[in-house]
Amino acid sequence: MINLTHQKEQPPTTFLVYYQGFIAVAAVIIFFTRLDIYLQEHTPMIPLYWMFLFLVASLPLLASLPGKLNSISMSILVWCGGYIAITLISILIQPRIPDLQYLENQYRTIIFFLLMIGIFSHHPLVSKWVKLAVLSVTFSNVCMYVYEFFNPAAFYLEQRSPGRSSGFYDDSNTASIALIVGLIFTIDMFKPKYRLFYALFVFMGIATTFSRGSTVGWFLVVGLLIGGKVIPRYQIPLLSLFFAILFTILVANLNNLQYLKTADGTNLFQKDTLARVEFLVDPFAQKDSSQASRLSFVNDAWKKFAESPFIGKGLASGQNKSTLSLTGKAERSHNIYLDLMVEYGFLGAFIYPSLLMASVWKAQGEFKKQALVFAVFMLSQGIFSHTLLNDFCSLVIYPIAANLNKQSYFKSQLDLSN
Secondary structure (H helix, E strand, C coil): CCCCCCCCCCCCCCCCHHHHHHHHHHHHHHHHHHHHHHHHHHCCCHHHHHHHHHHCCCCHHHHHHHHHHHHHCCCHHHHHHHHHHHHHHHHHHHHCCCCHHHHHHHHHHHHHHHHHHHCCCCCHHHHHHHHHHHHHHHHHHHHHHHHHHCCCCCCCCCCCCCCCCCCCCCCCCCCCCHHHHHHHHHHHHHHHHHHHHHHHHHHHHHHEEEEEEEHHHHHHHHHHHHHHCCCCHHHHHHHHHHHHHHHHHHEEEHHHHHEEEECCCCECCCCHHHHHHHHHHHHHCCCCHHHHHHHHHHHHHHHHHHCCCCCCCCCCCEEEEHHHHCCCCCCCCCHHHHHHHHHHHHHHHHHHHHHHHHHHHCCCHHHHHHHHHHHHHHHHHCCCCCCCCCHHHHHHHHHHHHHHHHHHHHHHHHHCCC
């Protein structure tokens, strides 16, 4: 088990450090769980208000800012500056006026990044508390997802994706990504012999979201963790046996899943979730309509990119406005690379990968293997999601990764000097 604190040359633990740790844990609980979105449905507090509240709460930390500049991820700051620059250039070279709401969202992203970098940085005690908070959220999310699967109205009056669990999140894909990120950040808190069981426990939660992208992502992450010996390789037979049994059960009972009922008599497996189970059993027998609709959004985005591949078509051009009348919102390509390429041209494809690179820049020490797994996983999820630079739940992940990376770097340097 990794101890994030070390005895020699550890910075002093003052009241301000405890205060910062409290704010950092609160930020994880509010934003990483997407509780800010859930509370919006029941209280006047919108996500933007929560950001302002944390801005005010972090003002006492400004006094200590000059002394902890070396612990702040400068690579993230450089990325923020580059993101602002490319946006301003895009506005200047585009003939049409940009969507002001979209521009406001981008600057909100930058402000949130800077705020979270300051809250999570500086002291190893803060990093330790943050990891414990992420671990607690991961455990509670798995329990909530499983409970919601059997009680669909547990957290919302009506599920946005019937039959797919999401807990406090309003999107099952985001919910499953949060689980895997939690797994990556906290797996080193367990002894090696227990890590596979922890990963399988997380898989239980992912299974109830029926997210194809995250299911593939889980196998990718576990494969990389085994390859890096984070999860012992001698447990591979146990992993294979588990999925052989699971696959056999699914194949044998696939035709019976549609008859399973909840306590109130509704179908436990909806039409969409049944199709997703069939996809897992036989990917070439895909029948659900969601795949076809997503392909149409991708085709629309590729056409827009082909029309202006060098400078893009401007901010918010990735939206498919023809879907407004059907869903109440403009759909996008569900691919962050393609989405940014439509708006910024071919250089837009590098915006998101550069953020991940900035988050784990010069990874060393204990976090190095986890940093690689995190970057690869998030790169893969960009193919399935376009919201990884929009909502606070996703945005809080990168400062956490950058801070864990920075603390691991400090500990590695200290170990070399001793």
